Amino acid sequence: MFEFTNLTYKIGSKTLLQQVSGCARPGEILAVVGANGAGKSTLLRLLSGDLKPSGGELLFGGGPLAKWPLAGLARRRAVLAQQHSLALAFEVRELVLLGRYPHFGGQPTAHDHAVVAAALAAVGLAHLAERSYPTLSGGEQQRAQLARVLAQVWEAEAGFLLLDEPLTGLDLRHQHHTLEVARDLARQRGFGVIAVLHDLNLAAQYADQILMLRQGRPVACGPANEVLTCENIHTGFGLEVELLAHPRLGCPLIVPCPRQSTVAWTL
Template sequence: MSERQAALVASGAGYRAGRATILDDIDLEVRGGEVLALVGPNGAGKSTLLGLLAGDVAPTSGDVALDGRPLPLWHPRELARRRAVLLQANQVAFSFTAQQVVEMGRAPWIGTERADDDPRAIDDAIAATDVAHLAGRMFPTLSGGEKARVSLARVLAQETQIVLLDEPTAALDLRHQEQVLRIARRLAAEGRAVVVVLHDLSLAAAYTDEIAVLAGGRLVARAAPAEVLTAERIEEVYGTPVRVIPDPGTGAPIVLPRREL
């Protein structure tokens, strides 16, 4: 276990929707200075868990606390200054430009001393996500990948100590997938806590400090990528045969399906 301080702690957290149990008895720490990946098959509860950690979804059992204080006790604006969230659906209610969407990330700091940082924070976020050429475009006209990058820029502009990303690479090409995870690593190097939901196990292994595996709404493993991503565990959780080989350059696990053609 890392000695880094826990920023978010889920204790026995669960979530039921009617008779369906989506998450059950989750104990999870999110620590500053680390990138933690949430992985698992479709329906495992990854996005719901991210929602619990964000305070956007209330657990039906157990609790989630930020700095020892349950999330429901935080004022929404106060919470927005501590954590930023990127959802799967990159939509806005009205037709804003990409620049305006990024600027929305600074809303929690209106009326504070940190509002003076707005121009610098917005420029840094736009540069980091490679969206300067999109700034004047109307958000609805962007491609799925462009929307994802602009939405990530909004999250970065918010400049919080906790960053929660739900499938940030899903709509991106190979170059921008790598870029997003490099950004996550940079945030962690600055001492921030980063949680990212990913489907690409090899990408998770390459860039994260630890991987938490969810299956059937339960946390079945959490450890360093090489410890978690064994062929036996992956085959059990995902129900498909795989090969796991070390990356020749880094030694990180690469997960490949075993195909019979």
């Protein structure tokens, strides 16, 4: 379980995150939403251990995150970053095998290769296992990176995935497939998933809890029906919306309201 209380992060005199509290539990998906610059990625980097908080408390598995040994942490939680840099032309299976490094010493075992194959199948890329990673489309590269983090925590009990904008570059079908994979991990294997999402309707459809941020401060945290209100969305995004009931799922369906243009098109 990730628990964070009054989490704050500052760079010099600038506060990027201020007194943010929440809890991400095994078996659930926590979606972090907010406008650009709201502090979503900063929060995820704090939870991953990449950044050290300026204030507040951050616990993982019942103890301070900062006291976890790196090797043990790598076997319990995996992070899908927002941007990926890869200088070498790895095959896709070789890229995914990188996620197994915390689990073997000198050479990967047959089990490690089996996990790689299973992770690729889970994201629908088994047929591209031998392709060079740079030749993939942006969406295929994103799915390959997801397979890598899945492979990293494949055997973990109550493992965690931290996903920073995991739907970038994905078409509609694969957006839903990615969130279905996350949901299945949570429901069937007891994983906890923390995902930064931009699409509020997808967050409403798949997340158990939603944390909304605005300019580094929390707007609301809780179930979709409580967080995704017209008032909160206007506060967090500066957008007028109407809420409808989803015809099949019962979650909120968010419809932006048209507004008159404020752009001056003439000189």
